[in-house]
Amino acid sequence: MPEQPLEAGTTIAALGEFGLIARMTAGLGTRPDVLVGVGDDCAVLDVGGEQMLLATCDALLDTTQFLRRVATPEQIGRHAMATNLSDIASMGGTPRYALVSLLLPSDLSIGFMDGVYRGLRAEAERYGVVVVGGNIVGAPTFGVDITLLGQIERGRALLRSGARPGDALLVTGALGEAAAGLHLLLHPELDVPETIVARLKAALVTPVPRVPEGRLLSLLGSVTAMLDISDGLAADLGHLCERSGVGARLDEMALPITGETRHAAQLAGQDALEWALFGGEDYQLLFSSPPAAVLRVIETLSIALDTPVRVIGEIMPPEAGLTLRARDGSISPLPPRGWDHLRSTSGE
Amino acid sequence: MPEQPLEAGTTIAALGEFGLIARMTAGLGTRPDVLVGVGDDCAVLDVGGEQMLLATCDALLDTTQFLRRVATPEQIGRHAMATNLSDIASMGGTPRYALVSLLLPSDLSIGFMDGVYRGLRAEAERYGVVVVGGNIVGAPTFGVDITLLGQIERGRALLRSGARPGDALLVTGALGEAAAGLHLLLHPELDVPETIVARLKAALVTPVPRVPEGRLLSLLGSVTAMLDISDGLAADLGHLCERSGVGARLDEMALPITGETRHAAQLAGQDALEWALFGGEDYQLLFSSPPAAVLRVIETLSIALDTPVRVIGEIMPPEAGLTLRARDGSISPLPPRGWDHLRSTSGE
Numbered sequence: 001m002p003e004q005p006l007e008a009g010t011t012i013a014a015l016g017e018f019g020l021i022a023r024m025t026a027g028l029g030t031r032p033d034v035l036v037g038v039g040d041d042c043a044v045l046d047v048g049g050e051q052m053l054l055a056t057c058d059a060l061l062d063t064t065q066f067l068r069r070v071a072t073p074e075q076i077g078r079h080a081m082a083t084n085l086s087d088i089a090s091m092g093g094t095p096r097y098a099l100v101s102l103l104l105p106s107d108l109s110i111g112f113m114d115g116v117y118r119g120l121r122a123e124a125e126r127y128g129v130v131v132v133g134g135n136i137v138g139a140p141t142f143g144v145d146i147t148l149l150g151q152i153e154r155g156r157a158l159l160r161s162g163a164r165p166g167d168a169l170l171v172t173g174a175l176g177e178a179a180a181g182l183h184l185l186l187h188p189e190l191d192v193p194e195t196i197v198a199r200l201k202a203a204l205v206t207p208v209p210r211v212p213e214g215r216l217l218s219l220l221g222s223v224t225a226m227l228d229i230s231d232g233l234a235a236d237l238g239h240l241c242e243r244s245g246v247g248a249r250l251d252e253m254a255l256p257i258t259g260e261t262r263h264a265a266q267l268a269g270q271d272a273l274e275w276a277l278f279g280g281e282d283y284q285l286l287f288s289s290p291p292a293a294v295l296r297v298i299e300t301l302s303i304a305l306d307t308p309v310r311v312i313g314e315i316m317p318p319e320a321g322l323t324l325r326a327r328d329g330s331i332s333p334l335p336p337r338g339w340d341h342l343r344s345t346s347g348e
Numbered sequence: 349m350p351e352q353p354l355e356a357g358t359t360i361a362a363l364g365e366f367g368l369i370a371r372m373t374a375g376l377g378t379r380p381d382v383l384v385g386v387g388d389d390c391a392v393l394d395v396g397g398e399q400m401l402l403a404t405c406d407a408l409l410d411t412t413q414f415l416r417r418v419a420t421p422e423q424i425g426r427h428a429m430a431t432n433l434s435d436i437a438s439m440g441g442t443p444r445y446a447l448v449s450l451l452l453p454s455d456l457s458i459g460f461m462d463g464v465y466r467g468l469r470a471e472a473e474r475y476g477v478v479v480v481g482g483n484i485v486g487a488p489t490f491g492v493d494i495t496l497l498g499q500i501e502r503g504r505a506l507l508r509s510g511a512r513p514g515d516a517l518l519v520t521g522a523l524g525e526a527a528a529g530l531h532l533l534l535h536p537e538l539d540v541p542e543t544i545v546a547r548l549k550a551a552l553v554t555p556v557p558r559v560p561e562g563r564l565l566s567l568l569g570s571v572t573a574m575l576d577i578s579d580g581l582a583a584d585l586g587h588l589c590e591r592s593g594v595g596a597r598l599d600e601m602a603l604p605i606t607g608e609t610r611h612a613a614q615l616a617g618q619d620a621l622e623w624a625l626f627g628g629e630d631y632q633l634l635f636s637s638p639p640a641a642v643l644r645v646i647e648t649l650s651i652a653l654d655t656p657v658r659v660i661g662e663i664m665p666p667e668a669g670l671t672l673r674a675r676d677g678s679i680s681p682l683p684p685r686g687w688d689h690l691r692s693t694s695g696e
Contacts, residue, residue, distance in 0.1 A: 009459060011457060012452055012458060024461070033444075043447070045445055045480065045497075048397030048398055050396055051396050055480060056447070061451070061486070099391070103409070106359060106360065108359060110360060117372050121377075133385070134405065135405045141488055
């Protein structure tokens with residue numbers, strides 16, 4: 001958030017992604033049929049039927065051609081659809097329709113495009129999504145910008161707001177795998193076992209959106225707030241706390257970091273905890289539940305979907321801020337830093 | 349449409365925009381709730397209420413920085429929203445919600461972004477649209493990619509299909525003004541009166557989406573097919589004929605070309621007819637009506653909205669193809685060429 005007046009000539013990079021979003025959306029009009037507007041994973045719109053409409057958009061741009069070096073065209077298409085599916089999942093909704101906007105350099109090959117679209121459509125079909133529209137525009141950089149529409153029963157959308165002090169903080173799956181995968185891709189010289197590289201790279205390149213988990217959590221009715229982890233655990237927990245008006249304390253001991261991730265960190269001379277806290281792109285669901293509901297939530301997701309869920313901390317009063325309890329029991333402030341899509345570096 | 353097998357290494361520029369769209373959308377799945385999918389100005393979706401949902405997306409990219417030279421930031425934002433509004437208008441719908449995806453070079457100034465968003469939001473509010481979501485991504489080129497959602501009563505959406513031989517072909521407003529404006533902007537050395545330059549430039553930079561006209565035409569129930577003119581009259585008439593399975597004959601004499609456009613063409617040594625037929629970006633509504641309804645349609649739009657509507661030709665049997673009747677009464681084939689967003693030149 002900008003704390004001092006900004007000159008019109010200030011660059012948007014200096015302002016940063018979240019500062020820019022705050023500036024662009026300040027004073028945005030609304031309407032009674034807009035149940036949730038800008039600021040959550042999806043908008044929630046009352047379009048007159050029994051089901052509320054969910055709407056989200058997310059773009060994948062291959063500015064540095066990094067994607068093309070590390071992923072197949074199919075994987076790029078799949079990834080672009082998966083990140084949007086994850087936003088619908090994080091509301092507890094059912095994904096339904098996609099509009100696909102393509103940015104295409106004119107020298108791109110048809111074979112590449114065929115692959116991207118194959119991956120994109122396969123991922124859409126896997127989750128019951130129909131591609132209903134789109135747009136093509138010439139551009140210097142290849143990109144896919146998808147708008148995904150979904151549906152959810154009235155009053156069942158799981159928002160970022162709603163977490164209450166005393167709620168348990170839970171997360172699906174494992175953390176830090178995508179960051180580990182990125183590090184290994186950027187450092188091919190590292191001597192890491194092939195099976196570990198494959199698993200961590202897959203976590204980055206082909207994340208699995210937690211759509212059935214989101215649905216189930218919405219139906220259980222025991223979740224007070226939820227979002228998906230795209231910017232990183234600390235940053236996204238910061239978003240949840242900000243929208244809910246609460247603080248939170250994470251327990252380092254409880255974070256679900258796999259043996260593969262720890263092993264890779266060790267071989268790479270990196271800190272697996274850093275990857276888990278600040279890495280981003282995990283696309284797990286982070287949510288809060290009243291303590292009395294925790295056991296049922298964990299058991300239900302485990303039995304119905306075979307999805308591990310872990311309690312990783314607790315929602316605190318707002319004055320407690322965001323903290324991390326280390327293995328030795330000491331508690332220290334947790335910076336809500338993560339991925340800034342404009343600075344392309346860790347922001348404040 | 350590709351007529352011979354293509355190598356995977358063929359570039360998308362060689363395939364062209366419409367060839368690529370045909371290739372990408374071939375065999376797309378559908379579902380009963382998708383009343384209209386890819387191939388019209390908007391998708392029409394039955395989301396369970398009394399109103400059908402309309403969905404469209406359109407991107408504005410400033411690849412050559414041309415926009416920034418000829419338009420203010422406010423005008424760029426307004427234009428990006430207007431082209432999407434025009435797609436909702438062309439179905440006869442009411443625009444409702446927008447998601448705005450921004451592609452931002454990191455050195456872009458906040459002042460520029462403020463202006464873009466101001467223009468974009470003012471245009472949205474003018475037509476009752478609430479911005480409910482969006483996305484920001486770093487990019488080498490500035491761009492705005494908007495998804496617009498609208499609503500329309502069941503069975504009232506005006507599609508590209510539905511035109512029948514014998515129907516009159518009508519158009520709102522004037523044709524060729526945007527192309528004239530573009531030519532004058534590209535040739536500032538031309539000695540054209542300032543008032544004419546201002547009017548034609550405005551037609552290009554700040555087109556007015558025909559939203560109330562579209563609504564009224566949908567309510568009148570006398571329109572068999574409709575779209576908006578974005579690629580150019582000939583190209584868009586080609587789209588209408590293809591989707592309706594008909595031919596059409598345009599009357600050169602009847603085309604609404606203003607005195608300003610003719611005067612500018614004369615001074616520039618250009619052909620105003622070329623601008624009107626192939627220019628693109630006019631954002632007028634092109635539609636077909638049974639002959640018996642024509643007078644009522646023209647009178648209603650004139651009285652209710654003060655919008656001129658002109659009969660410019662006739663829908664023909666498919667075997668007649670696309671033709672133009674010249675001033676001397678001679679009839680010749682009309683090539684459905686127009687703007688190709690990948691080739692950036694006139695296509696075939």
